[in-house]
Structure formats: C-alpha cells, structure tokens
Amino acid sequence: MPEDRTEQPHIVTCTAPVNIAVIKYWGKRNEDIILPINSSLSVTLHQDQLKTTTTVATSRSFQEDRIWLNGKEEDITHPRLQSCLREIRRLARKRRNDGDSGVDSASLSHKVHICSVNNFPTAAGLASSAAGFACLVYSLARVFGVEGELSGIARQGSGSACRSMYGGFVQWIMGNKEDGKDSLAQQVEPETHWPELRILVLVASAERKPVGSTSGMQTSVKTSCLLKHRAESVVPGRMVEMTEAIRKKDFAAFAELTMKDSNQFHATCLDTYPPIFYLNHVSQQIISLVHRYNKHYGETRVAYTFDAGPNAVIFTLQQHVPEFVHMVQYFFPPETNGADFIKGLPVNCASLSEELKQGIGLEPMPKGINYIISTKVFTHIYPHKQLLQHCIIGLL
Ligand code: DP6
Incomplete structure (x- = not known):
C-alpha cells in the first residue's frame, strides 16, 4: 500500500x-x-534588513483557512486575502x-494555515503590505506547486505588492484591459545593475499612519484634479525618463526625478479634499x-522619497554614505549616540568639516x-528551508 502522505501537513516558508x-x-x-490610474516604478530592498517571512501549511486535518500576522490571528475573510487564495487555487x-x-x-482540496512576520514595524509607511502580500502569494503558489507569472495575483492583495515579486528595479505597467490581465510587474534592470546604489531608511516615527493608503488614494481620486493631471500627463513621461536614468546609472537624473515625484505625490495629498498630511516637521x-547638502557640493549626491x-x-x-549618515546624526542628535542608531549595513566613520556644518545652516532637531536602516538593492522572493519556528503552534 502506498503511504498516505496527505495526513502530514505540507509546509513551505518564503521571504519577500x-x-x-x-x-x-x-x-x-x-x-x-486593484488596477491603478498610472504606472509606477520601484527599487527592491535587501531582505537582510527588511523582509516578510511567511510559512504556509496545508493539511487534510485543517478545518478552515486561517492566518496569523505577527503572532496574532487575523480575519481570513478579508476580501483581499480571499482574492489571493481564490486566484492561486484557481490557477492550481x-x-x-x-x-x-x-x-x-491532494493539497488542492485542503485548507491552509498561514503565518507571517515582518522584521520591521508594520504600517509605519515602510510598505509592509507590499512584502506581506507578495510573500503570501509566492508561498501559496509554492505549497500548491504553481509556477510562473504571479504579480497579477499579488496586485490583488495590495497594488504595490506586485512590484515586490521581482528584484532590482521594477515597473508596474498599469495596463488598459478591463480584466487587469495586462496590469503586471516587470523587471527593468536586475539588482546587479547598479551595485553602488545605497538606501538609507530614516525612521522618524514607528506609529501607525493616520490615513491608510487605500482610503487616502480613494479620496484623492474623487477630489484631486492635480492627481488626474499627474496620472494622465506627468507620469507617462517620467516612466520613460526614470527607466533611462536607471539604465544609464545617471544618479543626478535618477535623484532629481525621485524627489520631484515624491513631492508631486505629496502635493496631490494636499490637493485632496479634505487634505491628507503624511509629512511632518x-x-x-x-x-x-x-537640498542644502546637494547645493553645498554643487551636485546631486542624495535624494529623498x-x-x-x-x-x-x-x-x-x-x-557618500558615511558623510551623509554623520550629517543626519549631527542634525538629528539621537537619544543615545551608540551603534543602535545605525542598523543594517555597516557605515564607516566620517568627520564633518565646520565648513559643511556652517554651509548647511540648519538648527539641530534632537x-x-x-x-537609520542602511541597506541596498536586492534580488527577488525566494523559498526557505527552515520553518518559521515561533508560529509553529498556530500552524499545526
Ligand atoms: C504611497 O499598495 O499600499 O506607497 O493597493 O490600496 O493596498 P493598496 O495600496 P498600497 O499603496 C502604496 C502607495 C505608496 C506608493 C507606492 O508604493 O507606489
């Protein structure tokens, strides 16, 4: 008699x-x-610093689909979770x-238990839903044995999640079909393309954001004519320019476009009625x-978004990383000046000249x-051998 393996849970762990x-x-x-009004383009960050880890198990003995996020059971009937589960099962x-x-x-008819944790604060404006849904869709696909293009499913969990399915530099092409079949993510350049590029996440506040992106963008679409103008007349040209700047590794062009696009996005938030404020002092x-730092050197060395x-x-x-990090440390003196202030990739020591401090001319803001999380561009999602230990109780 062949052994009945379906009693054993089938388990997969992935990180995104x-x-x-x-x-x-x-x-x-x-x-x-989730179909967008404009295309978008992103950079995938290194998982050593920021990632979601998800374990999915299927078993004949499970009575219902269930999910735990950061150790707490959440409502699996959430429509976006249901879309992802339904689409993966349909594909399988x-x-x-x-x-x-x-x-x-065998496992196609089984229920799933899903367990997901982030190694960074949730809902602090650090795109946790993107990594979360990308990881969920990828792990579900692995557990059911599905391969191929999955960004269209991740998109239905959270729009920005489709871009986390690929590494390096990634565009989400808005598409124009009603059924969304052409609204997919695509790699523009791999992570090996621009190894000198560095990313610093300056964590100003780890609190939950006041207006979530889903409801914020709904109000913007309804009320902001600046957003309509942006989507129709600004973004198409910027997508071309940005792709070109990345291809040529033209930092000044990349940086300027990045800052302008962030500023325009926040301008559309201000143009929303009632207005939305995401930026603080x-x-x-x-x-x-x-801007003062770039002006001091007469070249664009740093960009924000x-x-x-x-x-x-x-x-x-x-x-430029060591000097800029020490500038941030000087102008935003932390509570403790220890190693805890800089997490992630090590940052070499640098001294700031009096001339630079004077040239910047800002009052320090203690x-x-x-x-700061210091990181770089990275590759895509991948499966892991180990099980996510601390949520095994929920899973089995
Ligand atoms: C400002 O992908 O979180 O980060 O599709 O409603 O889940 P939903 O929204 P979400 O929006 C992200 C908005 C953004 C810009 C971006 O990542 O492109």
Missing part, C-alpha cells in the same frame, strides 16, 4: 522584500481587482486540469537637509529620527 517606489502609485481605476486547478504534474492535487527638515508616512527613504551612492 520591501520595495520603495521612485515613481509613485496613487489611485485606482478598479478597486476590486487549471494547471492540474491541463496535466501539469507539478501541481499537488521632521520630514520637512530632512527635505531641507538634502516619502510614502504614506513621515519616514524618509534616502538614495545615494556608496561613497531625537527627530529614531534610527
């Missing part, structure tokens, strides 16, 4: 990266299947019917610091920034 948009997605033309069934031997027929001080929260994401080249 965070992505930061340099051409922002803001606004949907279809809320149900289709492949099995087409004769794909990789699809695990620390964010504004960071913007001034970056902000999502739906006050944390800044800084882009720069490797050789404790404005909690810490």
